[in-house]
Amino acid sequence: MNKSGKRADSAASLGAVPLRADKIGAANPMLSIEARQKLALIASIRHFSAGETLFHEGDEAAFIFNIISGVAKSYSFLPDGREVIQAFLFANDLIGPLGGESFVNTVKAITPVVAYTLPLPALVKLLRSDPGLQWQFLIKACHELRQAQQHAIALSQNSAKQRLLMLFNLLRLHNEPLGASAGHIHLPMTRTDIADYTGLAVETVSRALHQLQREGVIRLINQQCIEITDESTFAAALAMEI
Amino acid sequence: MNKSGKRADSAASLGAVPLRADKIGAANPMLSIEARQKLALIASIRHFSAGETLFHEGDEAAFIFNIISGVAKSYSFLPDGREVIQAFLFANDLIGPLGGESFVNTVKAITPVVAYTLPLPALVKLLRSDPGLQWQFLIKACHELRQAQQHAIALSQNSAKQRLLMLFNLLRLHNEPLGASAGHIHLPMTRTDIADYTGLAVETVSRALHQLQREGVIRLINQQCIEITDESTFAAALAMEI
DNA sequence: CGTGGAGTTGAACGATGTCAATCTTAGTGG
DNA sequence: CCACTAAGATTGACATCGTTCAACTCCACG
Numbered sequence: 001m002n003k004s005g006k007r008a009d010s011a012a013s014l015g016a017v018p019l020r021a022d023k024i025g026a027a028n029p030m031l032s033i034e035a036r037q038k039l040a041l042i043a044s045i046r047h048f049s050a051g052e053t054l055f056h057e058g059d060e061a062a063f064i065f066n067i068i069s070g071v072a073k074s075y076s077f078l079p080d081g082r083e084v085i086q087a088f089l090f091a092n093d094l095i096g097p098l099g100g101e102s103f104v105n106t107v108k109a110i111t112p113v114v115a116y117t118l119p120l121p122a123l124v125k126l127l128r129s130d131p132g133l134q135w136q137f138l139i140k141a142c143h144e145l146r147q148a149q150q151h152a153i154a155l156s157q158n159s160a161k162q163r164l165l166m167l168f169n170l171l172r173l174h175n176e177p178l179g180a181s182a183g184h185i186h187l188p189m190t191r192t193d194i195a196d197y198t199g200l201a202v203e204t205v206s207r208a209l210h211q212l213q214r215e216g217v218i219r220l221i222n223q224q225c226i227e228i229t230d231e232s233t234f235a236a237a238l239a240m241e242i
Numbered sequence: 243m244n245k246s247g248k249r250a251d252s253a254a255s256l257g258a259v260p261l262r263a264d265k266i267g268a269a270n271p272m273l274s275i276e277a278r279q280k281l282a283l284i285a286s287i288r289h290f291s292a293g294e295t296l297f298h299e300g301d302e303a304a305f306i307f308n309i310i311s312g313v314a315k316s317y318s319f320l321p322d323g324r325e326v327i328q329a330f331l332f333a334n335d336l337i338g339p340l341g342g343e344s345f346v347n348t349v350k351a352i353t354p355v356v357a358y359t360l361p362l363p364a365l366v367k368l369l370r371s372d373p374g375l376q377w378q379f380l381i382k383a384c385h386e387l388r389q390a391q392q393h394a395i396a397l398s399q400n401s402a403k404q405r406l407l408m409l410f411n412l413l414r415l416h417n418e419p420l421g422a423s424a425g426h427i428h429l430p431m432t433r434t435d436i437a438d439y440t441g442l443a444v445e446t447v448s449r450a451l452h453q454l455q456r457e458g459v460i461r462l463i464n465q466q467c468i469e470i471t472d473e474s475t476f477a478a479a480l481a482m483e484i
Numbered sequence: 485c486g487t488g489g490a491g492t493t494g495a496a497c498g499a500t501g502t503c504a505a506t507c508t509t510a511g512t513g514g
Numbered sequence: 515c516c517a518c519t520a521a522g523a524t525t526g527a528c529a530t531c532g533t534t535c536a537a538c539t540c541c542a543c544g
Contacts, residue, residue: 078399079481086391098384127380128373134380135370141383142340148390149328155398156441157320160532191491199398201533206492223491223541239321402500433523443501448524465509465523 031092031140035133039066042126043116048072048109054095055107063119064096070113071174071188074105075196085197087151088189090174094140096120111188155199160208163198165237168218168226183227273334273382277375281308284368285358290314290351296337297349305361306338312355313416313430316347317438327439329393330431332416336382338362353430397441402450405440407479410460410468425469 031039045068048054055061057076072089086105089095095107097120127134154166172185187194195202209226212218217234219227228234273281287310290296297303299318314331328347331337337349339362369376396408414427429436437444451468454460459476461469470476 084395084399086395098380104388128377131370131373131376134373134376138340138369138376138380138383141380141387145383145387145390146346148387148394152390152394152397153326153328153441155394157326199395202491203493203534204532207532210492432521444523445502445525446500449500452524 031136035136038126038130038133039116039118039123042122043118046115046117048113048115050109050111052109052113053106054109054113054115055105057104057106061097061120063117064094064098064123065107066116066118067091067093067095068114068116070115071110072107072113073110073189073193073197074107076105083192083196084199085193088170088197094137098137098141110193160198160200160204161212162237163200164194164205164208164212165217165234167194167198168228168234169238172228183229184221185226185228187224187226273378277378280368280372280375281358281360281365284364285360288357288359290355290357292351292353294351294355295348296351296355296357297347299346299348303339303362305359306336306340306365307349308358308360309333309335309337310356310358312357313352314349314355315352315431315435315439316349318347325434325438326441327435329390330412330439336379340379340383352435402440402442402446403454404479405442406436406447406450406454407459407476409436409440410470410476411480414470425471426463427468427470429466429468 043066046065048070054065054072067089069091072095073085074087074089074095075083075085078084088110089107096118127137154163158166168185171187175186189197191202191205194200195205198205200208209218209220213220215233217228217230217237219229221227285308288307290312296307296314309331311333314337315327316329316331316337317325317327320326330352331349338360369379396405400408410427413429417428431439433444433447436442437447440447442450451460451462455462457475459470459472459479461471463469
């Protein structure tokens with residue numbers, strides 16, 4: 001159980017991905033080839049199996065992860081014990097307490113995850129000595145910041161169905177590069193995760209899902225997979241949001 | 243009216259201040275003295291009167307503002323024409339399209355505002371040549387990112403009354419340094435602004451405000467000023483949130 | 485076969501949004 | 515200085531959506 005009243009000022013999940021990604025274009029700005037090569041010099045690779053924890057809330061994390069493949073969730077707990085998912089994390093996302101001391105969020109792998117491990121002291125030293133590389137981190141942080149703000153709006157303004165469609169859009173953006181079959185969207189997380197991410201109750205998620213199916217917008221293929229059956233309505237619903 | 247369907251990937255309101263600031267401690271990490279001196283070399287000072295616009299959505303902003311005094315709001319429009327306030331901006335906040343081309347948010351002064359104007363090309367050049375300075379920007383961005391994520395949670399999880407209390411807490415943190423009388427909190431913005439920031443309807447804001455008064459938590463001194471009459475309940479309510 | 489966790493479904497409740505009417509306040513001009 | 519006006523704020527009635535609680539189903543795994 002988590003009872004930490006005094007959450008530290010921390011947990012910069014740099015690669016935190018909010019509900020809504022840009023409609024078009026890739027999900028995340030990637031680091032340049034040279035940047036990756038420089039980082040590779042101080043990085044090692046780690047594998048996590050599904051369900052494994054990458055960071056624990058309160059950890060004095062000594063490193064930052066850069067996800068290579070897989071999906072993770074970054075979450076914390078409400079005083080009532082309920083989980084809140086700040087972000088789902090995908091390939092190219094950076095996770096770690098950059099600019100903070102310790103970590104407020106717990107990060108757990110949803111699917112098996114492969115990630116670069118960047119020791120924090122070495123990374124900080126590298127960034128401070130390499131303005132060009134640091135610049136890319138800054139741009140990335142600004143990008144995430146914008147997305148987090150969009151997420152905030154999305155959560156406060158949109159209906160249950162719209163929130164789900166946004167999530168599907170986000171997942172699609174991240175799956176497409178992996179060559180997923182068009183129209184099919186894989187949902188690696190449980191309904192409870194979806195509820196905790198969208199700020200809804202599990203029951204509401206279930207109901208909204210089936211209502212979208214009744215309306216012919218999506219089709220539930222199985223619990224882990226859906227299909228967009230009405231692209232125009234899907235796009236229209238997304239356009240209604242901000 | 244705003245009909246821009248294709249909002250650019252932009253508007254990094256770097257200093258965006260979300261609903262909830264850290265309970266303790268100053269609101270924003272400030273730039274160091276030396277950093278300010280370096281920035282001052284490329285900066286000029288500008289004054290805005292209440293209601294004046296600092297940035298327009300879509301502007302190809304050629305500069306970034308660093309607020310010295312006053313309060314501003316950064317907002318955009320929903321498709322239905324409603325305003326959404328991403329953040330209130332206070333002293334020390336940075337506003338501008340860092341890492342983006344143009345600006346998606348409109349920024350308007352709520353009170354008279356004094357701000358440093360930093361020409362973007364010069365700033366970028368300076369940052370890229372000065373890792374230490376850039377580092378401070380990066381830290382600030384990470385800090386804002388965390389706060390934006392907290393804001394997102396706050397909006398999706400908390401009740402109307404809690405959201406208002408969070409806003410009061412935020413305002414208090416920003417007013418205290420200015421020597422405001424203890425317990426009194428000045429609300430420079432209109433109820434509509436509060437509604438657009440908290441994601442509530444104006445009517446709900448009004449009702450929640452008066453309900454808090456009936457419960458003895460706050461006292462409405464006048465439309466622009468309230469007083470926390472029950473600090474312990476206030477603190478307890480804040481502790482209930484995340 | 486059970487068993488347990490995840491998911492679905494139903495019914496009742498409650499909080500917030502919406503619409504409409506009214507009140508208050510600040511600012512304006514006589 | 516006062517009356518008028520318009521914008522902002524409040525209040526009430528009602529509709530809506532999401533939550534909660536409870537029961538039930540489905541499926542994977544022993």
